[in-house]
Amino acid sequence: MSKKIKYFIYGFVAVLVMILAGCGIHWYFTSTASGIRTAVNFKSNVNNGMEREITVYNADGKVIMHMKGKFDIQHSNRSLQYIDQNHMKHNIYFGDNTTVTVNEVKK
Numbered sequence: 001m002s003k004k005i006k007y008f009i010y011g012f013v014a015v016l017v018m019i020l021a022g023c024g025i026h027w028y029f030t031s032t033a034s035g036i037r038t039a040v041n042f043k044s045n046v047n048n049g050m051e052r053e054i055t056v057y058n059a060d061g062k063v064i065m066h067m068k069g070k071f072d073i074q075h076s077n078r079s080l081q082y083i084d085q086n087h088m089k090h091n092i093y094f095g096d097n098t099t100v101t102v103n104e105v106k107k
Helices: 003-031 033-046
Strands: 050-057 065-075 079-083 091-092 099-104
Touching: 003 033, 003 065
Parallel strands: none
Antiparallel strands: 050 065, 050 099, 065 079, 079 091
């Protein structure tokens, strides 16, 4: 087999592998829950947060705090931390009788 044919076959296989890898990555980020979460998290990190609504309810179901804006959020066992558009860090500490919801707002 000549060198030209060998290089053509190697090149063809390399391009085919790259196309298959690209299709697999596209499928992962658009068709699986884990991939979609990864893409949304990446988008939030790159854009300094995303449009969200934060609502805190007391034990009776009454709203005790409501904020809407562009936030980057982190949470732990008993707290929610977010950074607002003015680059101010806020902490919400909640107990057993408090419910906190964070919803993504679609534009």
